[in-house]
Amino acid sequence: MTLSWIDGLAADSLAVKDRGLAYGDGLFETCLVKAGQPLLFQRHLDRLSAGAQRLALNLDLPLTERECRSFAGEVGEGVMKLIVTRGDGVRGYAPASNATPRRILQAGPLPAYPEAHAQQGIRLFSCQTRLAEQPLLAGLKHLNRLEQVLARSEWQNADYAEGLMRDISGRIIEGVYSNLFMVKGGVLLTPDLRRCGVAGVMRAEILALAERENMPARELDLHMADLQKADEVFVCNSVYGIWPVLGIEHLNWPVGPLTRKLQHLVRGLLDI
Amino acid sequence: MTLSWIDGLAADSLAVKDRGLAYGDGLFETCLVKAGQPLLFQRHLDRLSAGAQRLALNLDLPLTERECRSFAGEVGEGVMKLIVTRGDGVRGYAPASNATPRRILQAGPLPAYPEAHAQQGIRLFSCQTRLAEQPLLAGLKHLNRLEQVLARSEWQNADYAEGLMRDISGRIIEGVYSNLFMVKGGVLLTPDLRRCGVAGVMRAEILALAERENMPARELDLHMADLQKADEVFVCNSVYGIWPVLGIEHLNWPVGPLTRKLQHLVRGLLDI
Incomplete structure (x- = not known):
């Protein structure tokens, strides 16, 4: 059996009346675990805390x-996924005022991404699925992820390691x-990311x-025209770090020096 | 124990790796059950089928x-909730090509709405939570329901039996x-409902x-200005039928003849 805990106890099944299932009423975090430690963990906790508040x-x-630290200790090396839901529901959307959130931990192996993704870079698939604009949920890693499911279903070709998602208005937002x-x-x-998108832990770390490092950095609205003029492009998350982006559609970029510099710094954070 | 089935067998807990929990990757239907029969059931199945295809x-x-018909037979009288998920996930958004959907059935009692809601009518709470515009998911009763959870959390005052939701652009869309x-x-x-909203079974039945009955009817974009000029307003769903709306904010309406006529027809469908 794969390692999984619910509210601190070994369990691999949860109540069907959980509001995480009924409404996606909850949040999640996916952490890299090495030597029994969850990496970038304070940032994961910070985002979780902000989401819980929202x-x-x-x-x-x-x-x-x-609980997460104990679980990571058992996992040793791999990926730890934490789901937090509002707990059991009665009928209807109104959360019970005394609802007790449920904590679900699941372990998985380290993902086997080809080393070439980080070394040589990847090409992005250009997703047709657009992200809806919902400022109340923007930035959170919540459990309503049908847009990502639809976007990821658009391609099977392994030549694309990631897909680019735009919002309904055409702004570039993130990878899947x-x-x-x-x-x-x-x-x-x-x-x-004030209208949509997930504010990633690795994104925060890179900023x-x-x-x-005294590199100037800005968060702003970006469009395909900006991508066209970019000198370097990369994607990031807290599990694989940084992958240089070589191209999308007819656009192509070299793997640039800033990408390599950040990749080197980030690797130091993930390879303990 | 409350009656619940998973894939046709009595069970009240499901695998933590279910994609319904992980991503809200699934659909649901809530049916009224009387004399062991699910009511308006063909319309529920039609919507489910359209959603599954999408x-x-x-x-x-x-x-x-x-399965639903057998379950309804066991329930006798009450509410039957069907959740369909994509089944177990491996890590990541990409659905496994051989994923087997999971069918989850839960029973609840008939809701105890005050008879006054149907007789005298209700007032609507004016929700601040706006619906995002996502044509790819519009109309479906899918499991990504955080917007409804947020909207329903806006009021506790029992004077409001329902809340009005607008979209990001200010169009009137639906109740919670x-x-x-x-x-x-x-x-x-x-x-x-081509940008957002749930295409309700009772809505389809009323159309x-x-x-x-040769009543002219139109589906169109509507704003608060239209509501202000309305002669009658009502809300509907497949469990309670029709409730006349008496007002929202500073607006007030009488309970009108068309509302009463439709209410009478709908009552015939739900009181078997």
Whole structure:
């Protein structure tokens, strides 16, 4: 049996009346675990905490942190997925005022991404599925992920390691399971996520690294025209770090020096 | 234990790796059951089938129908909730090509709505939560329902039996768990649901009734200005039928003759 815990106890099944199932009423985090430690864990906790506040989930954060650390200890090396739901529901959307959030932990192996993704770079599939604009949920890693499911269903060709998602208005937002950065004239640019998109832990880490390294960086609205003029493009997440992007559709980029520099810094954070 | 089945067998817990929990990757239907029969059941099946097609869920519809009918027989009288998910996931958004959808049935008692809601009518709470525009998911009763959870959390005052939801652009779309109709100059008007909203079974039934009764009816974009000019307003769903709407904010309406006529016809469908 794969390792999984519910509310601190080994369990691999949960109540059918859980509101995570009924409405996607909850949040999740996916952490890399090495040597029994969850990596970039404070950033994961910070995002979880912000999400719980936005959804008014009455989550016991210190308890959640302790449980995750114990679980990571058991996992040793791999990926730890934490799902937090509002807990059991009665009929209807109104959350019971005394609802107790449920904590679900699942372990998986380290993903076997080809080393070429990081070394030589990847090409992006150009997704037709657009992200809806919903400022109330933007940035959160919540459980309503049908847009990502639809987008990821658009391609099977393994030549594309990731897909690019735009919003309904055509702005570039993110990858299906990554955030996106571009470099233009030595400035690091990444999409503003106030209308949609997931504010990734690695994205936050890269913005913090940029500040520490005195690289100018901006969050702003970006379009295909900006991508066309970019000097470098890369995608990132907290499991694989950084993958240089070689191209999308008719556009092509070299793997640039800023991408390599950040990739080197990030690798240090993930290879302990 | 409350009655619940998973894939035709009595069970009240499901695998934590189910994609319904992970991503809200699935659909649901809530049916009234009387004398062991699910009511308006063909319309529920039609919507489920359309949703499964849109999400590329490989659902065995005849099997699902048989299971629902057997389950309703056990329930006797109450509410039957069917959830269909894409089944177990491996890591990542890409659905496994051989994923087997999971069928989850849960029973609940008949809801105890005050009779006054149907007799005298209700007032609507004016929700601040706006619906995002996502044509790819519009109309479906899918499991991504955080917008409804947020909207329903906006009020606790029992004076409001339902809340009105608009989209990001300000169009009137629906109630949190109902569809909305208005009457103007003898014409039945209901919001167009091609950008967002749930295409309710009772909404479809009312549009069919209107056609049969030679009442003119239109689906179109509607705004607060239209509501202001309406002669009658009502909300509907497949569990309670029709509730006249008396007002929202500073607006007020009488309970009108078309509302009463449709209410009478619908009552015949739900009181067997």
